[in-house]
Amino acid sequence: MGRGFFSRGFRGRRRESEGDDRIPPGQYLVDGFPVLSAGPTPRTPLAEWTFTLDGEVDEPRTWSWEEFRALPSEEVTRDIHCVTKWSKLGTTWEGVSVDTLLDGVDTAAEYVVGFCDGGYTTNLPLEDVTDGKAWIAHTYEGEPLPPEHGGPARLLVPHLYFWKSAKWVRGLRLAAADEPGFWESLGYHNYGDPWREQRYWGD
Amino acid sequence: MDERRLDGNATAGVLAEIFTFEMTTARTACVHCGATGEVGAQMAYVSEIGTVVRCASCNNALIRVARQDDGGRYWLDLRGVKYLQLEEHL
Numbered sequence A: 001m002g003r004g005f006f007s008r009g010f011r012g013r014r015r016e017s018e019g020d021d022r023i024p025p026g027q028y029l030v031d032g033f034p035v036l037s038a039g040p041t042p043r044t045p046l047a048e049w050t051f052t053l054d055g056e057v058d059e060p061r062t063w064s065w066e067e068f069r070a071l072p073s074e075e076v077t078r079d080i081h082c083v084t085k086w087s088k089l090g091t092t093w094e095g096v097s098v099d100t101l102l103d104g105v106d107t108a109a110e111y112v113v114g115f116c117d118g119g120y121t122t123n124l125p126l127e128d129v130t131d132g133k134a135w136i137a138h139t140y141e142g143e144p145l146p147p148e149h150g151g152p153a154r155l156l157v158p159h160l161y162f163w164k165s166a167k168w169v170r171g172l173r174l175a176a177a178d179e180p181g182f183w184e185s186l187g188y189h190n191y192g193d194p195w196r197e198q199r200y201w202g203d
Numbered sequence B: 001m002d003e004r005r006l007d008g009n010a011t012a013g014v015l016a017e018i019f020t021f022e023m024t025t026a027r028t029a030c031v032h033c034g035a036t037g038e039v040g041a042q043m044a045y046v047s048e049i050g051t052v053v054r055c056a057s058c059n060n061a062l063i064r065v066a067r068q069d070d071g072g073r074y075w076l077d078l079r080g081v082k083y084l085q086l087e088e089h090l
């Protein structure tokens, strides 16, 4: 476990055998971890990797990989739900809470865009990435997050469809106005709540 | 190299659902770098969430297609191409 490690939120594990009430409408369970790619897998060396917080902030913040990994991480176990209908229960991640990254930031922004290596973006209301709802995850099931699953770091927003949990995330841009991201601009729902089956525009 | 990368011919099926012209031999020009070539010679990323044709020169997303899984509705984004040149095969 890394420096500053602490954990909270072990909900899920002990209920793993009684999963039916944890599967949103239209979803089915998988044991594996499917990989969906809309582009090549970036392989940014950690020495060149940074995480940036910019947009509607007084001072943009940037962390190197070392600085990022020195921030306190949390272990979280969550169910994840892909818009292509697979769900996976009880996945365990370690990451830096977005609350930690935003600590002390004064902003009037109501939206945030996650931006990534390779040009992928996803948009979310700011309130959906704060108050313990989102992380920048660097570890999956105790191992460094593999590149095909978004390593070195991905956004983790488990209460929304998993395309919102952007792989290869490199920063968050705080914005006053909502701006649909890569899939949100191509028919996929702007918000993406799996429990309301918000897959496509108009759902 | 990316293990999930396909060539543009992998998009023939979904593009044929939308266009009446043969699309793998349609020529594109990339908005980002200007490179021209046939769709079939570009790179393709195909998954259940959508199909993305990317420029073989600069990786820009040329064509994006999403299809509602229960059918009937498609979304097509051509912002990545300056034009498509379509040939009638008589």
Ligand SMILES: [Zn+2]
Pocket: B030, B031, B032, B033, B034, B035, B055, B056, B057, B058, B059, B060
């Ligand atoms: Zn190009």
